[in-house]
Amino acid sequence: MSKPRKIAVLVGSLREASLSRKVAQAFARLAPDTLSLSIVEIGDLALYNEDIEGDVPESWRRFRNEMRDHDAALFVTPEYNRSVPGLLKNAIDVGSRPYGSSVWAGKPAGVVSVSPGGLGGFGANHHLRQSLVFLDMPVMQQPEAYLGGAGGFFDAQGEVKVEGTRKFFATIIESFAAWVERILADPER
Amino acid sequence: MSKPRKIAVLVGSLREASLSRKVAQAFARLAPDTLSLSIVEIGDLALYNEDIEGDVPESWRRFRNEMRDHDAALFVTPEYNRSVPGLLKNAIDVGSRPYGSSVWAGKPAGVVSVSPGGLGGFGANHHLRQSLVFLDMPVMQQPEAYLGGAGGFFDAQGEVKVEGTRKFFATIIESFAAWVERILADPER
Amino acid sequence: MSKPRKIAVLVGSLREASLSRKVAQAFARLAPDTLSLSIVEIGDLALYNEDIEGDVPESWRRFRNEMRDHDAALFVTPEYNRSVPGLLKNAIDVGSRPYGSSVWAGKPAGVVSVSPGGLGGFGANHHLRQSLVFLDMPVMQQPEAYLGGAGGFFDAQGEVKVEGTRKFFATIIESFAAWVERILADPER
Amino acid sequence: MSKPRKIAVLVGSLREASLSRKVAQAFARLAPDTLSLSIVEIGDLALYNEDIEGDVPESWRRFRNEMRDHDAALFVTPEYNRSVPGLLKNAIDVGSRPYGSSVWAGKPAGVVSVSPGGLGGFGANHHLRQSLVFLDMPVMQQPEAYLGGAGGFFDAQGEVKVEGTRKFFATIIESFAAWVERILADPER
Numbered sequence: 001m002s003k004p005r006k007i008a009v010l011v012g013s014l015r016e017a018s019l020s021r022k023v024a025q026a027f028a029r030l031a032p033d034t035l036s037l038s039i040v041e042i043g044d045l046a047l048y049n050e051d052i053e054g055d056v057p058e059s060w061r062r063f064r065n066e067m068r069d070h071d072a073a074l075f076v077t078p079e080y081n082r083s084v085p086g087l088l089k090n091a092i093d094v095g096s097r098p099y100g101s102s103v104w105a106g107k108p109a110g111v112v113s114v115s116p117g118g119l120g121g122f123g124a125n126h127h128l129r130q131s132l133v134f135l136d137m138p139v140m141q142q143p144e145a146y147l148g149g150a151g152g153f154f155d156a157q158g159e160v161k162v163e164g165t166r167k168f169f170a171t172i173i174e175s176f177a178a179w180v181e182r183i184l185a186d187p188e189r
Numbered sequence: 190m191s192k193p194r195k196i197a198v199l200v201g202s203l204r205e206a207s208l209s210r211k212v213a214q215a216f217a218r219l220a221p222d223t224l225s226l227s228i229v230e231i232g233d234l235a236l237y238n239e240d241i242e243g244d245v246p247e248s249w250r251r252f253r254n255e256m257r258d259h260d261a262a263l264f265v266t267p268e269y270n271r272s273v274p275g276l277l278k279n280a281i282d283v284g285s286r287p288y289g290s291s292v293w294a295g296k297p298a299g300v301v302s303v304s305p306g307g308l309g310g311f312g313a314n315h316h317l318r319q320s321l322v323f324l325d326m327p328v329m330q331q332p333e334a335y336l337g338g339a340g341g342f343f344d345a346q347g348e349v350k351v352e353g354t355r356k357f358f359a360t361i362i363e364s365f366a367a368w369v370e371r372i373l374a375d376p377e378r
Numbered sequence: 379m380s381k382p383r384k385i386a387v388l389v390g391s392l393r394e395a396s397l398s399r400k401v402a403q404a405f406a407r408l409a410p411d412t413l414s415l416s417i418v419e420i421g422d423l424a425l426y427n428e429d430i431e432g433d434v435p436e437s438w439r440r441f442r443n444e445m446r447d448h449d450a451a452l453f454v455t456p457e458y459n460r461s462v463p464g465l466l467k468n469a470i471d472v473g474s475r476p477y478g479s480s481v482w483a484g485k486p487a488g489v490v491s492v493s494p495g496g497l498g499g500f501g502a503n504h505h506l507r508q509s510l511v512f513l514d515m516p517v518m519q520q521p522e523a524y525l526g527g528a529g530g531f532f533d534a535q536g537e538v539k540v541e542g543t544r545k546f547f548a549t550i551i552e553s554f555a556a557w558v559e560r561i562l563a564d565p566e567r
Numbered sequence: 568m569s570k571p572r573k574i575a576v577l578v579g580s581l582r583e584a585s586l587s588r589k590v591a592q593a594f595a596r597l598a599p600d601t602l603s604l605s606i607v608e609i610g611d612l613a614l615y616n617e618d619i620e621g622d623v624p625e626s627w628r629r630f631r632n633e634m635r636d637h638d639a640a641l642f643v644t645p646e647y648n649r650s651v652p653g654l655l656k657n658a659i660d661v662g663s664r665p666y667g668s669s670v671w672a673g674k675p676a677g678v679v680s681v682s683p684g685g686l687g688g689f690g691a692n693h694h695l696r697q698s699l700v701f702l703d704m705p706v707m708q709q710p711e712a713y714l715g716g717a718g719g720f721f722d723a724q725g726e727v728k729v730e731g732t733r734k735f736f737a738t739i740i741e742s743f744a745a746w747v748e749r750i751l752a753d754p755e756r
Contacts, residue, residue, distance in 0.1 A: 014238035043236060047276040048269070049203035080237070081320040082504075084272070086279025087236040093269045093276075118526055122500040126460075127316050129700065130693050131270040136709040141700045148496055182750070271693075307715055311689040315649075318511065319504055325520040330511045337685055372560070392616035425610060425654040426647070427581035458615070459698040462650065464657025465614040471647045471654075505694050509648040 004036040005180050008070035012077025012088035012124070014043045019150040020114045022158050024076040027112075027173045030166070035177050037074065040066050042091035053098050060094050067095055067103035072180045073137065074110045079124035084131075092131055102135060108183040109137040110176045112145040120146025140179040145172050193225040194369050197259035201266025201277035201313070203232045208339040209303045211347050213265040216301075216362045219355070224366050226263065229255050231280035242287050249283050256284055256292035261369045262326065265301045268313035273320075281320055293324040297372040299365045301334040309335025329368040334361050382414040383558050386448035390455025390466035390502070392421045397528040398492045400536050402454040405490075405551045408544070413555050415452070418444050420469035431476050438472050445473055445481035450558045451515065452488045457502035462509075470509055480513060486561040487515040488554045490523040498524025518557040523550050571603040572747050575637035579644025579655035579691070581610045586717040587681045589725050590736070591643040594679075597737045599744050604641070607633050609658035620665050627661050634662055634670035639747045640704065641677045646691035651698075659698055669702060675750040676704040677743045679712040687713025707746040712739050 009027070013020045021039070028037040046057045067073075077088050084092075095103040111128050113121025125146060132139045147153075153165055160166040198216070202209045210228070217226040235246045256262075266277050273281075284292040300317050302310025314335060321328050336342075342354055349355040387405070391398045399417070406415040424435045445451075455466050462470075473481040489506050491499025503524060510517045525531075531543055538544040576594070580587045588606070595604040613624045634640075644655050651659075662670040678695050680688025692713060699706045714720075720732055727733040 014236065015240050043238070045236075047203065047232060047234075047236075047279065048274065049232070049276075051204050080278075080282045081285050082323040083278065083316055083320050085237065086275050086277070086282045087238075088275070089269075089272065089278050090236065090275025093274060096270050118496045118498065119500055119524060120497060122497055123319060123504070126501070126697055126700070127272055127319070129696070130312060130316070131272050133693070133696065133708045133711060134271040138705065138708060141705060142703040144700060146497060185752075307685045308687060308689055308713060309685065311686055312693070315508055315511070315690070318507070322504070322507065322519045322522060327516065327519060330516060331514040333511060335686060374563075392614065393618050421614060421616070423614075425581065425612075425614075425657065426652065427610070427654075429582050458656075458660045459663050460701040461656065461694055461698050463615065464653050464655070464660045465616075466653070467647075467650060467656050468614065468653025471652060474648050501697055505650055505697070508690060508694070509650050512649040 004034055005072060005184065006070045007035050007037045007180070008040045008067055008073045009037050010042060010073060010075045010077070010088060010091060011039055012075070012085045014087060018078075019116065019153070020076045020078050022154050023112065023114050023147060023150065023169070025158060026160055026169055027074070027076070030170045031173045032177050034181065035173070040070070042087060045091055045094050048090055048093040048097070050097065063091065063094060064103050070107070071184060072108040073104065074112065074176060075128055076112045076114060077121065077124055077128065078114055079119075079121035082123035083127045084124050092135070096135060104135040104137055107137050108180045109139045110179065111139065112147060112172065114147045114150045116149070116151040118148045120148035122146050138183045140176055143172055143175055193223055194260045194373065195258065196224050196226045196261050196263050196369070197229045197256055198226050198263045198265060199231060199277060199280060200228055201264070201274045203276060207267075208305065208342070209265045209267050211343050212301065212303050212336060212339065212358070214347060215349055215358055216263070216265070219359045220362045221366050223370065224362070229259070231276060234280055234283050237279055237282040237286070239286065252280065252283060253292050259296070260373060261297045262293065263299045263301065263365060264317055265303060266310065266313055266317065267303055268308075268310035271312035272316045273313050281324070285324060291324060293326055296326050297369045298326040298328045299334075299368065300328065301336060301361065303336045303339045305338070305340040307337045309337035311335050327372045329365055332361055332364055382412055383449045383562065384447065385409075385413050385415045385558070386418045386445055386451045387415050388420060388451060388453045388455070388466060388469060389417055390453070390463045392465060396456075397494065397531070398454045398456050400532050401490065401492050401525060401528065401547070403536060404538055404547055405452070405454070408548045409551045410555050412559065413551070418448070420465060423469055423472050426468055426471040426475070428475065441469065441472060442481050448485070449562060450486040451482065452490065452554060453506055454490045454492060455499065455502055455506065456492055457499035460501035461505045462502050470513070474513060482513040482515055485515050486558045487517045488523075488550075488557065489517065490525060490550065492525045492528045494527070494529040496526045498526035500524050516561045518554055521550055521553055571601055572638045572751065573636065574598075574602050574604045574747070575607045575634055575640045576604050577609060577640060577642045577644070577655060577658060578606055579642070579652045581654060585645075586683065586720070587643045587645050589721050590679065590681050590714060590717065592725060593727055593736055594641070594643070594740045597733070598740045601748065602740070602744050607637070609654060612658055612661050615657055615660040615664070617664065630658065630661060631670050637674070638751060639675045640671065641679065641743060642695055643679045643681060644688065644691055644695065645681055646686075646688035649690035650694045651691050659702070663702060671702040671704055674704050675747045676706045677746065678706060679714060679739065681714045681717045683716070683718040685715045687715035689713050705750045707743055710739055710742055
C-alpha cells in the first residue's frame with residue numbers, strides 16, 4: 001500500500017478557540033487513510049518584506065521547509081472584512097517568494113471558509129481562490145465549502161454535534177482526497 | 190480658510206525602495222492645499238489575534254490612534270499573488286476591531302494599485318474595494334488607478350520622469366480631494 | 379418641497395414570480411417620499427453587439443432613454459452561477475455604450491442581492507460592484523444587502539410577512555435615499 | 568491512436584472583427600493533434616428565463632446539445648465593464664439549467680481574456696473563474712492568459728504578427744491540452 005499523501009492545513013485564525021481550527025481538527029479525524037493532515041502554523045511569521053530575503057527570518061525558513069515537505073494544501077479560514085485574514089495572506093506571500101522558489105507551485109488545494117454568520121465566508125473563499133491561480137495550485141471546485149453557522153457545530157469536547165454536519169465534513173475531505181489523487185497521479189505509472 | 194483634510198496614506202509594501210511608497214510621496218507633493226497627506230506606518234503591527242484584545246499590543250494602539258486622527262484614507266499598494274499584500278490586509282484587520290470601534294467607518298477612501306508589470310495590480314485593487322464595502326468607506330470610483338509599468342516612473346531623486354504620468358497622478362489626487370469634500374461636506378452648514 | 383428623486387430599479391430575473399421583483403416592489407412601497415422608484419424593464423434587450431450601433435435596436439433605444447430619465451439606480455438581483463445573471467449584465471453593457479454616452483455615469487447606486495439559499499447572492503453583489511467602479515457610479519456601502527432565505531419573505535399577496543424583514547427593507551431603502559441625497563446634493567445651492 | 572478531445576470554444580464577443588474570435592481561431596490552428604477546437608455560437612441565445620423551460624427555445628436546445636457533444640470548454644472573451652460580457656454570461660446561465668442537467672459539470676476549462684488595453688481583461692477572467700467553481704469545471708491555473716494590447720496581434724489575414732505572441736499562444740493551447748488530458752485521463756485504464 002502506498003504512503004498517505006501529506007496535507008498541510010493552513011488555519012486563518014490565531015484565536016485559541018478558533019472555529020476554523022476546530023473544523024480543521026474535525027477534518028483530520030474524518031480524513032480517509034490515504035491522507036495525513038497536519039496543521040502548519042503561521043502565527044509567528046514576520047510580515048513579508050523582500051528586503052530581508054538576504055537574511056531570512058527563522059520563522060520564514062521553518063514555514064517554507066515545513067510546506068515543502070507536504071504534497072497538498074487545505075485552507076480553512078474565517079473571513080475578515082469580506083476577504084482573507086491578513087495573517088493567512090501573509091503566510092501565502094511568505095511561501096510564494098523568492099521568485100522561483102514558491103512552496104505552493106503545483107500542489108493541489110482545497111478551500112474551506114468558516115463563519116459564525118450565514119454568509120459562510122464566501123468573500124474570503126473566492127479571494128483566496130484568485131491567489132491560487134497565480135500560485136498554480138489546481139483547486140477542488142466541488143463541493144464548495146462555505147461553512148456558515150459554525151458557532152453551533154461543536155460540543156464542549158470539540159466533536160461535531162449534528163450528524164448532517166459530520167457527513168458534510170466527511171464528504172468534503174473525501175472529495176478532497178479524490179482530487180489530490182487525481183492531480184498527483186503519475187500518468188506514467 | 191478651512192483647515193486641510195487629513196489623509197492617512199497606507200502603503201502596502203515594506204521595501205525601502207518600494208514603488209508604492211514613491212507613488213505615495215509623489216501624491217503628497219502633488220496634492221492640492223485642501224489635503225494634507227501623511228503615511229501611517231503598518232510594518233510593525235502584530236498579526237491580528239482577537240485573544241490579545243484584552244492586552245493590546247502597543248503597535249495596535251499607536252496605529253489605531255493615528256488612524257482616528259485622520260479624515261480619510263488613501264491606499265497605495267502593490268499586488269501580491271493577485272490580491273492585497275498580507276501586511277496591508279493585516280493593518281485593515283487591526284483597524285477594524287474590536288467590533289464597534291473600527292477606525293475606518295465612514296471615512297472616504299481611494300485605492301491606487303502599483304505594479305512593475307502591465308496589469309497594474311487590478312486584483313489587489315478590487316479585493317481591497319470589497320473590504321471597503323464592509324468597512325463602510327465611501328470609495329472614489331473614477332479615475333481608476335491601476336499604475337502599471339511603475340518601474341519606469343521615477344528618476345534617481347524619486348521625481349516623476351514623464352509629464353503625462355505626473356499629470357495623471359495630479360488628476361488622481363485632485364479627484365480624490367473632490368471626492369473627500371463631497372463625502373465630508375456638512376449638508377447643514 | 380423638492381421633487382422626489384427618480385430611481386431606476388433594475389431587476390435581475392425575468393421569472394414572473396421572481397423573488398427579486400417582489401423585493402423591488404416592497405422597496406417601492408417602503409421608500410420615503412423623497413424617492414420615486416420604478417422598474418426599468420430589461421427582458422427585451424437584444425444581446426450587446428457593437429456592430430449594430432449604427433442601426434440601434436428599438437429595445438436599446440427605449441432602455442437608454444428610460445435610464446437617462448432617472449437620477450439613480452438600484453439593482454435588485456438574484457445570483458446565477460455565483461455571479462450576475464447574464465440578462466442583467468447585458469443591460470449594463472447596453473447602457474454603457476457607445477463610449478461617451480453611458481447612461482450610468484455619475485448616478486448613485488445601490489446593490490441588493492436576493493437568494494432563496496443562505497449565501498444571499500454575495501457573489502453577484504460584489505461582481506456587480508466591480509462593474510460600478512468602471513461605470514463611475516458612487517455606490518452605497520452600508521447597509522450591505524445580502525437577502526438570503528428569500529423564499530420565506532412574502533405572503534400570497536406579496537406582502538412582507540415578518541416585521542423584522544420589513545424593518546430591514548425599510549432601513550435599506552431609507553439609507554439609500556440618504557446616500558442618493560448625499561451624492562446628488564448641489565454643493566453650490 | 569486515440570481520437571482528439573473535442574474542445575468547445577466560447578467567444579465572448581459578437582463583433583464580426585472581434586479580437587477574441589481571432590484569438591480563438593489562432594488557437595484552433597496552433598492546437599496539438601490531441602485537441603479539436605470548434606467555436607460554439609452563443610449570439611442567438613434567448614435571455615435566460617426559467618419560466619420558459621417548459622417550452623424550451625430552439626436556440627437553447629441547439630446550444631445545450633452542441634455543448635454536450637464536447638469534452639472540455641475554452642473561454643476566450645473580452646471584458647465589458649470590468650466583468651464578463653452579458654452575452655457570454657447568458658450562455659453560461661442557459662447551459663447550467665435546468666438543475667441537474669448542466670452541460671458544464673465536470674468538463675475541464677481554460678480562460679483567456681483579450682483586450683486592446685493593457686489590463687488584459689483581468690476582471691472578466693476572474694469573474695468567469697468564480698462561476699466555474701459552482702459549475703464544477705476544473706480550470707487550468709497556469710499559464711494565466713491576460714492578452715492585453717490585442718489590437719496589434721494580427722495582420723490583415725488574421726495571422727499572428729509577432730513570433731513571441733505566436734509562441735505564447737502555442738504555450739497556452741499546449742498547456743491546455745495537457746490539462747484536459749490530466750483531468751479526463753481514466754485512472755482505471
